[in-house]
Amino acid sequence: MKQSNRILVVDDEEDIVELLTYNLEKDGYDVKVAHNGKQAIEIAKDFVPQLILMDIMMPELDGVEACRRIRQMAKLKDAYIIFLTARSEEFSEIAAFEAGGNDYISKPIKPRALMSRVHAFFKRETLGIEKDIIPIDDLIIDRSSYTVTQGTTKIILPKKEFELLYFLANRPNHVFSREDLLNHVWGRDVYVIPRTVDVHIRKVREKLGDDYIATIKGIGYKYSTKE
Numbered sequence: 736m737k738q739s740n741r742i743l744v745v746d747d748e749e750d751i752v753e754l755l756t757y758n759l760e761k762d763g764y765d766v767k768v769a770h771n772g773k774q775a776i777e778i779a780k781d782f783v784p785q786l787i788l789m790d791i792m793m794p795e796l797d798g799v800e801a802c803r804r805i806r807q808m809a810k811l812k813d814a815y816i817i818f819l820t821a822r823s824e825e826f827s828e829i830a831a832f833e834a835g836g837n838d839y840i841s842k843p844i845k846p847r848a849l850m851s852r853v854h855a856f857f858k859r860e861t862l863g864i865e866k867d868i869i870p871i872d873d874l875i876i877d878r879s880s881y882t883v884t885q886g887t888t889k890i891i892l893p894k895k896e897f898e899l900l901y902f903l904a905n906r907p908n909h910v911f912s913r914e915d916l917l918n919h920v921w922g923r924d925v926y927v928i929p930r931t932v933d934v935h936i937r938k939v940r941e942k943l944g945d946d947y948i949a950t951i952k953g954i955g956y957k958y959s960t961k962e
Contacts, residue, residue, distance in 0.1 A: 743784035745775040747793045772796025791820040799834045806835035829953040838908045903958035912955040
């Protein structure tokens with residue numbers, strides 16, 4: 736049940752906290768609130784949220800450092816952290832992901848888009864396993880036949896291109912470095928250079944379009960779901 740799905744909202748702007756809390760509780764989520772990084776860490780220790788919505792610029796302790804400390808706690812290392820920030824500088828985005836963040840949403844926040852990501856996260860948590868067929872956006876990714884159906888068009892991808900798309904689509908909006916993708920898709924026992932990932936991403940985009948796999952500068956790639 737959604738009541739068991741715990742979300743920690745961390746932001747020093749009261750109007751944003753109220754907006755997020757209202758929308759999350761309306762959908763049945765168990766929500767707790769913190770107004771700075773220090774409060775977030777203390778509350779998270781006992782609450783153990785599965786999902787944390789974290790502002791970056793806050794008093795006491797900023798979101799990046801709070802995220803870094805949360806990742807050091809065994810019972811919180813797998814919490815899914817979505818950063819919320821009005822800052823658009825590239826260094827801020829990179830710092831957020833390097834600290835252990837999973838996703839990044841710019842303010843002003845669109846409640847519908849945010850709730851879509853929250854629902855998608857908990858749906859994946861409930862399933863807990865990879866599926867042979869992934870219906871996502873306007874794609875149907877079928878692992879049993881190594882085919883991708885886009886609308887009414889069936890597309891055959893070479894094995895590694897398909898496996899790369901399949902891996903990312905199974906974890907939408909989660910950012911993976913090139914090294915992560917090499918390890919998961921090609922395997923640790925195969926020697927390939929990080930540039931190999933870039934080449935395969937480019938080939939997937941040539942066949943499906945540029946709207947599915949997003950580049951996170953300085954970090955890697957993610958499957959970016961549509962609103």
